[in-house]
Amino acid sequence: MAASVAIDAGVPIVEKKYLKAKDYITFSMARFATAAISGLVQGYLLIFYTSVLGIDPIKVGTMFLIAKIWDGINDPIMGVIVDKTRSKMGKMRPYLLYGAVPFGLVIIAMFLPLGGVLSSVGKVAFMYASYLLYDFLSTLVGVPLDGLPAVASPNSEERAKIISVSRIVGSIGEQSGLVLYSLFIIFMPMKDTFLMMGLVIGIAAPVFMILGGLNVKERIKPTGENVHILDGFKYMFQNKQFLVLILGLLLTFFRNLVSAMQIYMVTYIYGDGSLNIAFALPGAIASMIGMLFAPWLKRRMDAKKLFILSTVVHSVMLAIVYLIGYQVHWIVTAAVMFFAMLPVGVINVAPHLMVIDTLDYWEDKTGKRQEGIAFAIVSLRSKVSSAFKDYFIAFLLATFLFATPLTSAVNDHSPWQLQVTLDGLFMMFTVIPAVLNLVCIVPFLFYTLSGKRMAEINARLAIKRMLEEGGGEDAEESGEGKTVGWMSLEDILRDPAAAKDPDAAFGVVGRMSLDDMVAYPPVADKQTADAVTEEAPKCEEEIFVKEGCEPVTEEEKMELAEKQAVDEYEKGGDL
Amino acid sequence: MKKKIIVAVLLLALALTALVGCSQTAEEFYRDLDKSIAETAGKLDEAYGILSGLTTYRYTTEVYLESMSNYDAVNKKFPDEKEWYKPSFGYEFVRDGNAEYVKITAEDTTYEFWYDGGALSQTKVDGAVVAEIPADKREGYDLFRGYFFESDTQYNLAFDIVDRYHDIDSEARADSVAAARAEGILGTDVVNFLTYDITLNGGVTEGWRTLSTDDGVTAVTGYDEDLKISWSEVETLAIGNMCISLQKGSITMIEMYNEIIGAYHKSEEQAWNNLTADNWYGDRIEADKLILTFEYPSKKVTVSVPAK
Numbered sequence: 060m061a062a063s064v065a066i067d068a069g070v071p072i073v074e075k076k077y078l079k080a081k082d083y084i085t086f087s088m089a090r091f092a093t094a095a096i097s098g099l100v101q102g103y104l105l106i107f108y109t110s111v112l113g114i115d116p117i118k119v120g121t122m123f124l125i126a127k128i129w130d131g132i133n134d135p136i137m138g139v140i141v142d143k144t145r146s147k148m149g150k151m152r153p154y155l156l157y158g159a160v161p162f163g164l165v166i167i168a169m170f171l172p173l174g175g176v177l178s179s180v181g182k183v184a185f186m187y188a189s190y191l192l193y194d195f196l197s198t199l200v201g202v203p204l205d206g207l208p209a210v211a212s213p214n215s216e217e218r219a220k221i222i223s224v225s226r227i228v229g230s231i232g233e234q235s236g237l238v239l240y241s242l243f244i245i246f247m248p249m250k251d252t253f254l255m256m257g258l259v260i261g262i263a264a265p266v267f268m269i270l271g272g273l274n275v276k277e278r279i280k281p282t283g284e285n286v287h288i289l290d291g292f293k294y295m296f297q298n299k300q301f302l303v304l305i306l307g308l309l310l311t312f313f314r315n316l317v318s319a320m321q322i323y324m325v326t327y328i329y330g331d332g333s334l335n336i337a338f339a340l341p342g343a344i345a346s347m348i349g350m351l352f353a354p355w356l357k358r359r360m361d362a363k364k365l366f367i368l369s370t371v372v373h374s375v376m377l378a379i380v381y382l383i384g385y386q387v388h389w390i391v392t393a394a395v396m397f398f399a400m401l402p403v404g405v406i407n408v409a410p411h412l413m414v415i416d417t418l419d420y421w422e423d424k425t426g427k428r429q430e431g432i433a434f435a436i437v438s439l440r441s442k443v444s445s446a447f448k449d450y451f452i453a454f455l456l457a458t459f460l461f462a463t464p465l466t467s468a469v470n471d472h473s474p475w476q477l478q479v480t481l482d483g484l485f486m487m488f489t490v491i492p493a494v495l496n497l498v499c500i501v502p503f504l505f506y507t508l509s510g511k512r513m514a515e516i517n518a519r520l521a522i523k524r525m526l527e528e529g530g531g532e533d534a535e536e537s538g539e540g541k542t543v544g545w546m547s548l549e550d551i552l553r554d555p556a557a558a559k560d561p562d563a564a565f566g567v568v569g570r571m572s573l574d575d576m577v578a579y580p581p582v583a584d585k586q587t588a589d590a591v592t593e594e595a596p597k598c599e600e601e602i603f604v605k606e607g608c609e610p611v612t613e614e615e616k617m618e619l620a621e622k623q624a625v626d627e628y629e630k631g632g633d634l
Numbered sequence: 635m636k637k638k639i640i641v642a643v644l645l646l647a648l649a650l651t652a653l654v655g656c657s658q659t660a661e662e663f664y665r666d667l668d669k670s671i672a673e674t675a676g677k678l679d680e681a682y683g684i685l686s687g688l689t690t691y692r693y694t695t696e697v698y699l700e701s702m703s704n705y706d707a708v709n710k711k712f713p714d715e716k717e718w719y720k721p722s723f724g725y726e727f728v729r730d731g732n733a734e735y736v737k738i739t740a741e742d743t744t745y746e747f748w749y750d751g752g753a754l755s756q757t758k759v760d761g762a763v764v765a766e767i768p769a770d771k772r773e774g775y776d777l778f779r780g781y782f783f784e785s786d787t788q789y790n791l792a793f794d795i796v797d798r799y800h801d802i803d804s805e806a807r808a809d810s811v812a813a814a815r816a817e818g819i820l821g822t823d824v825v826n827f828l829t830y831d832i833t834l835n836g837g838v839t840e841g842w843r844t845l846s847t848d849d850g851v852t853a854v855t856g857y858d859e860d861l862k863i864s865w866s867e868v869e870t871l872a873i874g875n876m877c878i879s880l881q882k883g884s885i886t887m888i889e890m891y892n893e894i895i896g897a898y899h900k901s902e903e904q905a906w907n908n909l910t911a912d913n914w915y916g917d918r919i920e921a922d923k924l925i926l927t928f929e930y931p932s933k934k935v936t937v938s939v940p941a942k
Contacts, residue, residue, distance in 0.1 A: 458819060460826055462875065475891035475923055477877045479824055 077212040082275050083221055086207065087228035089155065089271025092264035093197075093204055094232035096166055099260050100193065101315070102236050103253060104169070105449055106322055109456075111172055111250045112182050116461065120453025122187055123446045126194050130442045137198045138435025141206065149277030150431065151203035151210065156272040158200040159265035165193050166264065170257030172250035198438055200268065206434040207271075209415055210279040213524050222411050227350045230407065234343045235260060240322075241336030249332070279428070279524075294421075294432050301417040301433065303505045305440050308410050310499035312444035312451070313492045314373065314403070317342075319452055320488040327476045327484055329389045341393045342400035349404020361509035362409045362416075367500050369402035369409075376402075377493035385485045416508045416516075423516045452487065459483025670814050677816035677825045681878045684885055691928055692728045692937045693778060698923040705896055705919045712898045712917065727776055728939050734776065735939040748942050756942045778888065778926055823880040831872040865914035871895040885928050894920035 108119045144150040169189045177185055208221045239259055243252040295302050318339075325334040349369075356365055376399035383395060414437055422428040459480045476484070508516075703719045705712065723740035734749040746758040757764050812829045872894055879887040896919035901910050931937045 460815065460819075460824065460877070462828070475875060475893070475921075477824075477826065477875070477889055477891075478887055478925060479819055479822065479877070479879060483819070 076217060077214055077278055078217050078221060078275075082211065083224050085271045085274035086211070086221055087225040087271075088267040089204055089275075090225035090229040091232035091235075092267035092271075093201060094229035095235035095260050096162070096197070096264055098233035099166070099236040099256060100169075101445055101448075102233075102319060102322065103240065103256065104190075105319070105452065106326075107170060107253050108186055111253060112186070114182055114186060116453040116456045118183060119186070120450040122183075122190060123449040123453070125187075126190055127443055127446045129191050129194055130198070130439055130446075133195055133198050134202070134435045134439035134442070135432070137202045137438075138429075138432040141203055141431030141435070142429055144431075149210065151207045151277060152272045152275070154199055154203040155207070156269055158196055159268035159272070162193075162196040162200050162268070163261040163265035165189065165196055165261075167257045167261035169193055170253045172254055194442065197442070198435070201441075202431065202435045202438045204268070204271070205437055206430040207275055207277070209418055209430045209434070210277045211275050213279055213521075218415055222408075222415070226408050226411060227347060230343070230347055230350060230404070234339070237321075237336050237339050237343070241333060244333050244335075294429055295436055298417060298421045300420055300506060300508050301414075301436075303502050304410065304413050304417055305436060307499050307502035307506065308437075308440050309444055309447075310502070311406070311410075311496075312448040313495035313498070314370075314406070315444070315448045316452060316487055316492040317377065317399075317489075319448065320484065323484050324385075324392075324488050325389070328385050328481055334389060338389055338393050341397035342403075345397045345400040346404040346407070349401045349406075350408050351404070353405045353408040356405060357409075357412075362413055363503055363506050363509050365405060366409045366503055369405040370496055370500055373399060373402040373406065374493040374496045377489045377496075381486070381489035381493065385481070413506070413508065416513055419513075419516050419520055420508050423519050455483065455487050455491070459487075667811065667813055671812060674814035674816040674825060674827075677823065678814070681825050681880060681885070684880065684883065688729070688885070690730050690937055691930055692726070692935075693926040693928045694727075695725045695777070695924055695926050697723050697725055698921075700921050702896075702919045705898075707896065710896075710898050712900070725777060727778065728937060729776070730937060730939050733939040736776070748939065777924065821881065822886070824877060825880070826877045827875070829872075829874040831874070833869045833872070835867055835869050865897040865916050866899070868897045868916065870897070870919075871916060884930060887928065888926040890922075890924045892920075892922050893918055 105116075105119060108114045109116050141150050141154065144153065146153055148156070173182065173185060208218050208225070211221060212218055236256055239256045240252060243255045247255065295305060321339045321342075322332070322335055325338050326332045329338070353365070360368070376395070380392060380395050380399055383391065385392065414433065418428060418430060418433055421433075459482075460477055461480050461484075462476055699719075699721055701719045702716055704715075704717045721740070723738055725739075726735075726737040728735040732751045734752075736745075736747040736749070738745045744758075744760050747754060748756040757766075812827065814825075814827050816823070816825045818824070872892065875889075875891040877887075877889045878885060879889075895916045897914060897916050899912050899914045902913050903910050929935045929937060
């Protein structure tokens with residue numbers, strides 16, 4: 060297949076498309092499945108343990124924290140295993156395919172209403188055993204799934220797109236539990252409702268995951284270095300930008316209180332668990348709208364600013380909900396929550412793009428690309444955050460004297476909650492996350508991978524991959540190449556300052572600055588298209604005059620350009 | 635690789651050792667209850683001292699009641715379609731020294747009572763002075779005093795339950811369990827009591843144990859470890875929860891929640907052996923909620939008995 064990225068003065072940079080529609084669809088289905096499981100576990104497991112099995116919240120919270128000891132072991136191990144894996148299917152997909160069915164079975168087992176069957180010790184043992192197994196399988200499947208976009212396409216734009224699309228679909232998946240709960244609770248008792256939720260998601264999710272694993276191919280080859288168990292931690296501390304990102308994300312767990320508290324809000328404050336979907340729906344829709352607008356907003360500010368601004372807006376809106384109080388009709392609260400949840404969609408998408416940026420940054424800096432380890436740490440971060448959230452909720456529930464229902468003895472019985480408990484539940488839904496959310500901004504102040512710096516890194520990596528692939532001969536393409544800018548890569552490498560000069564002669568340094576290319580790809584496309592038809596020959600001529608070269612044939616031009624690019628790349632100097 | 639697996643397994647085993655201590659023996663369970671009640675005793679005395687010293691205050695409350703009207707208590711059967719009797723009424727009480735005032739709003743009718751030194755001096759229904767009103771309405775006089783004081787020196791109701799729990803020996807605690815907790819939350823001191831009282835079939839209280847460590851007992855309350863109930867032997871389980879909130883030395887709120895859980899059975903098919911079994915359960919048959927919100931004289935609040 061012909062190379063699509065031509066290193067030739069004045070010829071547009073072309074990036075291939077690798078992903079087809081079915082890749083986006085099936086990967087999003089897999090993401091939907093894992094998000095549905097995650098939403099089910101994060102949103103309903105605590106209330107299942109406390110309300111159906113009748114286990115003390117503090118014991119549940121302690122178990123969540125202890126489970127993180129297990130995560131601390133199995134996540135980095137999984138990362139290393141993934142990075143060491145070499146198979147025909149790649150290093151990620153086998154785990155997705157073979158882990159899906161056991162994962163589904165464990166989900167079903169977790170929600171079995173065994174409160175009346177097991178002894179008190181048996182219930183706690185069951186809780187530990189099923190949750191630790193879930194945790195292990197969640198890592199086995201989750202780490203490869205998170206890492207798959209990073210190797211599914213060398214095209215950074217496609218990677219961003221598949222992450223964005225799948226995150227949006229995933230956010231819908233996260234609401235599966237909510238939809239199922241609200242549906243089943245109408246027809247059956249709470250304990251059967253949880254069982255049915257486990258059955259539906261436990262059966263459907265593996266099917267979706269297997270479809271994703273079968274379709275999405277791994278197209279970026281492993282970098283081949285020998286990986287050791289401690290490399291994960293070394294990587295995290297060596298890659299400072301990744302560390303900063305992980306620290307920032309670690310602290311985002313306060314935000315998750317909002318979604319976790321929704322069921323407590325409707326059950327205990329508004330006194331009707333079946334309101335759950337109606338109450339949560341506006342926020343869920345708002346979150347999805349936020350995700351849709353995230354790329355649009357990203358063009359107007361970098362990811363870091365976007366993340367910080369969204370977090371602040373979210374906090375302010377939650378504070379407003381708190382000031383309004385819960386004595387109003389639930390519809391009023393749900394309506395205001397719509398606006399509070401708008402920024403959450405943005406907050407959910409931005410960090411995932413940043414993780415891949417840190418991978419690119421690391422590959423650019425060291426030549427190593429360690430998706431397995433990086434996403435294992437991201438997965439570990441997610442679970443640690445989730446454990447912090449669960450423990451924090453359990454701690455707050457105990458502090459606010461939350462009364463554990465007698466559910467297993469008394470069918471679907473929810474006890475009265477004290478006024479101080481109701482006030483506490485409302486604060487846990489609003490003002491507590493509003494204030495503590497702001498803490499996660501601090502690490503992001505030290506995150507520097509944005510704007511021009513990231514564009515430069517991407518440009519260098521594009522050249523590297525092109526050279527490694529021999530012009531992309533072996534790459535699998537899905538269709539026509541896509542023009543993303545009007546500059547040769549050597550131009551950028553040779554004279555980056557000039558690249559930002561809008562008045563520079565067209566064809567010498569390009570019509571657009573690198574920042575503009577990154578920030579406004581559609582505009583870049585258009586300008587490139589114009590340039591291809593009108594200005595290309597002039598560029599070709601001028602650039603070689605400027606460099607004092609005398610190319611004769613097309614082959615010579617290519618050879619010269621490649622040599623220059625490699626020289627610049629090997630120097631590793633600042634651009 | 636084997637070493638790594640062994641290390642991983644050992645660490646997992648270490649994590650699972652945390653299971654030890656998750657379960658309580660019956661002795662530990664009752665010891666913890668005793669301890670919690672003893673620790674709360676100081677706050678209880680403080681709250682009682684404040685309660686008995688109140689002379690000028692006002693409180694309002696919305697009273698919530700619900701009762702399953704078609705529960706078959708004789709045959710211990712639940713109806714397929716539960717019907718609930720749910721009256722609701724508003725209540726206001728003002729005390730200013732010897733003068734007291736009660737206002738009850740029930741089903742669109744307003745009853746007002748004026749008392750002087752404890753004696754009823756005037757009654758109004760919907761604003762019109764009347765001589766006689768139904769006795770059940772007059773029983774509503776000062777819920778607060780009624781619930782908490784038999785006389786000015788004697789604990790009543792919730793406090794009494796705690797006292798009773800202390801008085802009974804550990805063997806007899808099988809049919810009554812109480813827990814207490816006092817702590818400060820966000821500037822508010824909270825004194826909370828939770829009680830479970832079980833009435834056995836036909837008033838029989840001897841010969842067997844309702845709260846059991848026996849794993850053969852089918853239902854588990856979930857209240858804590860080792861607390862189990864054989865619903866086939868139980869008539870009702872009463873759950874009482876009282877909470878007093880104090881702020882800056884004043885009572886701001888008293889909450890009371892009471893629930894009656896009735897035992898019932900139903901015939902269910904067992905799919906695996908094609909037989910029908912009579913299974914026993916418990917569910918709510920009655921509940922009431924009473925939250926008293928107090929106000930005291932201040933620059934913003936005037937507490938005085940309305941003119942007759």
